[in-house]
Amino acid sequence: MAIGVLLRWALTGVVTLSLPFSHLRHTHSHLGYFGLLFPLAWQGWRAANVHTPERVALFCYALSTIVACVGFEWSGYGPIAIAGSTSSPHSSYGAPCHS
Numbered sequence: 001m002a003i004g005v006l007l008r009w010a011l012t013g014v015v016t017l018s019l020p021f022s023h024l025r026h027t028h029s030h031l032g033y034f035g036l037l038f039p040l041a042w043q044g045w046r047a048a049n050v051h052t053p054e055r056v057a058l059f060c061y062a063l064s065t066i067v068a069c070v071g072f073e074w075s076g077y078g079p080i081a082i083a084g085s086t087s088s089p090h091s092s093y094g095a096p097c098h099s
Contacts, residue, residue, distance in 0.1 A: 003028040019073055027072040030085055034065040060087075 003024055009015045017024065038061075042052045053061065068084025075081065 003031070020076065023073055023076045026076060026081070027069045030072060030081075031065070031069050034061075034068065034085070 006015065006017070007021065007024055007028060010017045010021060042058075046052045064084050064087040066084070067087075068081050071078060071080030071082070071084050
């Protein structure tokens with residue numbers, strides 16, 4: 001959420017960004033989906049007794065999300081960001097689940 005506020009302030013000229021706007025925008029959007037929306041959905045599913053990924057899969061998912069976000073900040077849609085954002089959803093697909 002802080003990245004979104006920072007981006008909006010940059011658009012108004014209140015702050016100057018040290019990284020390219022597009023890199024931060026990609027970081028913000030991917031972190032919103034991978035870092036917030038999917039985990040919230042899993043919490044809701046868990047509360048409804050629906051199978052969700054186990055801890056190891058969630059750890060891999062979190063690590064992939066971090067790699068993707070750092071990659072977006074450094075180089076936009078470069079190899080690191082692509083690898084992280086591609087592996088984020090796949091780290092939980094087909095993973096062992098618990099109810």
